[in-house]
Amino acid sequence: MIFNSIRWRLQAWHGVILATVLTGFGVTAYQVARENQLRSIDQDLGQQLDALFRPRPPEGRPEGPPPDRLPGGERGRPFPFEPGEFEQRLRQAVTEFGSSGGPYATLWQVNQGLIARSPGAPADLPEPREAFAQSPAEGGPGQRGFRPGPHSPQFARTRGQMREIAIPLPRGFVIVAGRSIADDQAAMRRLALWLLAAGMGIFLLGLAGGGWVAARAIRPIDAISATAQRISAGDLAQRINVADTDSELGRLAAVLNTTFARLESSFTQQARFTADASHELRTPVSVILTQTQTCLARERDPAEYKETLEACQRAAQRMRRLTESLLELARLDAGEEPLRRERFDLGRVARESAELIRPLAAQRKVTLETDLALAECTGDAEHIAQVVTNLLSNAIHYNREAGTVTLAVRQEGSQGVLRVSDTGCGIDREDQPHIFERFYRADKSRTRAEGRTGLGLAICKAIVDAHGGSIEVESQPGSGSTFTVRLPLAHG
Numbered sequence: 250m251i252f253n254s255i256r257w258r259l260q261a262w263h264g265v266i267l268a269t270v271l272t273g274f275g276v277t278a279y280q281v282a283r284e285n286q287l288r289s290i291d292q293d294l295g296q297q298l299d300a301l302f303r304p305r306p307p308e309g310r311p312e313g314p315p316p317d318r319l320p321g322g323e324r325g326r327p328f329p330f331e332p333g334e335f336e337q338r339l340r341q342a343v344t345e346f347g348s349s350g351g352p353y354a355t356l357w358q359v360n361q362g363l364i365a366r367s368p369g370a371p372a373d374l375p376e377p378r379e380a381f382a383q384s385p386a387e388g389g390p391g392q393r394g395f396r397p398g399p400h401s402p403q404f405a406r407t408r409g410q411m412r413e414i415a416i417p418l419p420r421g422f423v424i425v426a427g428r429s430i431a432d433d434q435a436a437m438r439r440l441a442l443w444l445l446a447a448g449m450g451i452f453l454l455g456l457a458g459g460g461w462v463a464a465r466a467i468r469p470i471d472a473i474s475a476t477a478q479r480i481s482a483g484d485l486a487q488r489i490n491v492a493d494t495d496s497e498l499g500r501l502a503a504v505l506n507t508t509f510a511r512l513e514s515s516f517t518q519q520a521r522f523t524a525d526a527s528h529e530l531r532t533p534v535s536v537i538l539t540q541t542q543t544c545l546a547r548e549r550d551p552a553e554y555k556e557t558l559e560a561c562q563r564a565a566q567r568m569r570r571l572t573e574s575l576l577e578l579a580r581l582d583a584g585e586e587p588l589r590r591e592r593f594d595l596g597r598v599a600r601e602s603a604e605l606i607r608p609l610a611a612q613r614k615v616t617l618e619t620d621l622a623l624a625e626c627t628g629d630a631e632h633i634a635q636v637v638t639n640l641l642s643n644a645i646h647y648n649r650e651a652g653t654v655t656l657a658v659r660q661e662g663s664q665g666v667l668r669v670s671d672t673g674c675g676i677d678r679e680d681q682p683h684i685f686e687r688f689y690r691a692d693k694s695r696t697r698a699e700g701r702t703g704l705g706l707a708i709c710k711a712i713v714d715a716h717g718g719s720i721e722v723e724s725q726p727g728s729g730s731t732f733t734v735r736l737p738l739a740h741g
């Protein structure tokens with residue numbers, strides 16, 4: 250579903266937020282403009298009334314500042330007119346107000362209703378009740394009555410196309426003035442249309458921009474998923490090409506690339522291991538098949554049968570060694586090889602292994618020297634003995650005639666360190682990083698012919714790793730090698 254895509258969700262959210270902001274902004278702008286316009290109309294009407302109701306100076310008196318404003322007088326000062334005169338002046342002012350088609354005014358009195366009107370005043374004016382009460386309108390905004398103005402005793406209302414203000418006066422009088430606001434309403438409608446058009450334009454632009462940004466942001470994800478798909482289809486060499494490595498997605502791509510690289514290398518190793526194992530096992534099987542086929546081709550004397558059987562036995566023994574080594578490695582890999590966790594002295598284990606291998610050294614005319622200190626470690630002494638025996642066997646095997654093998658154990662810091670040095674052929678620099686790999690042989694044809702499995706050092710490394718230790722080699726091609734095993738010392 251398209252709506253499930255992140256890009257469309259981003260787009261939808263962006264659209265909703267944009268629409269909300271624009272609508273909020275547009276409505277507020279319209280309201281503010283409308284309020285301002287109505288306020289200025291109200292002020293205008295108020296000023297017109299104000300000007301008209303200034304009392305004219307009595308006949309013969311010079312034109313000077315008016316003694317007081319008619320509507321309401323000034324707060325705290327005595328009202329200057331007699332009741333009759335006041336009403337008469339009001340009636341006169343109202344009837345003179347405005348002109349036909351322009352502003353109009355009406356005069357109301359409590360309990361009397363409409364008592365005077367200017368020529369242009371409409372006939373159907375409702376009573377200004379709120380102004381009579383001199384109190385704020387009680388109705389809500391929906392009620393089409395007068396609303397009290399913010400700072401004045403002036404009430405205002407919009408009636409269809411008319412705007413009217415009401416001014417409560419002393420003695421129960423109220424003046425209502427108004428005018429048509431058809432033109433102003435048309436201007437407001439134009440403003441609303443403008444705001445709508447501008448809002449739509451900004452909305453569409455924003456949507457397009459947002460879509461572009463979302464598409465750009467999502468593009469690396471497309472690249473990642475396309476690469477992952479190609480990898481899952483079997484092409485493990487694929488890597489994600491993300492130029493922007495500083496962004497979150499760039500860093501994710503870098504992490505994924507590292508993972509893919511490890512995945513590829515582990516797949517390659519697995520495939521090579523399987524191929525190597527099959528190859529190693531095929532050789533003794535071929536030997537057995539060839540030997541038996543040749544032998545069975547015709548009648549043989551007992552010595553020949555014996556010779557054939559011995560060759561088959563050797564091949565079978567080699568297969569057994571190989572399968573046992575493979576099994577051990579597989580168990581160590583899976584963590585299934587039962588490893589004891591007990592204290593043992595690495596020096597003692599080394600001494601016992603050296604004694605075990607001494608006959609082989611003697612047979613090869615290799616001198617075996619030991620320099621063994623106490624080093625208490627925790628782990629499986631039997632498996633560590635297997636490591637020492639493997640290293641000693643290699644040191645003797647790859648040594649020169651009348652060479653020397655030195656076995657040393659000592660404590661270094663928090664580690665028990667075992668070193669096996671020989672005076673043999675050494676290991677070429679390019680081979681050194683690989684000799685702990687499975688089936689890796691520096692001199693392939695020779696060692697295989699000698700019946701060596703190529704798994705010895707791989708097993709050593711797996712055992713040492715399982716003990717939380719490390720194994721490394723230093724070698725001078727032509728003059729000898731030193732293998733160093735480090736194991737954590739037992740605590741306390």
Ligand code: ADP
Pocket residue numbers: 643644647648671673674675676684689690691692696701702703704705706707730
């Ligand atoms: P292999 O059964 O072939 O000895 P290993 O895993 O024990 O297998 O050793 C891997 C390879 O490392 C050997 O084939 C050999 O080339 C090299 N190697 C191991 N130990 C030594 C050593 N002490 N001197 C020189 N080369 C060695």
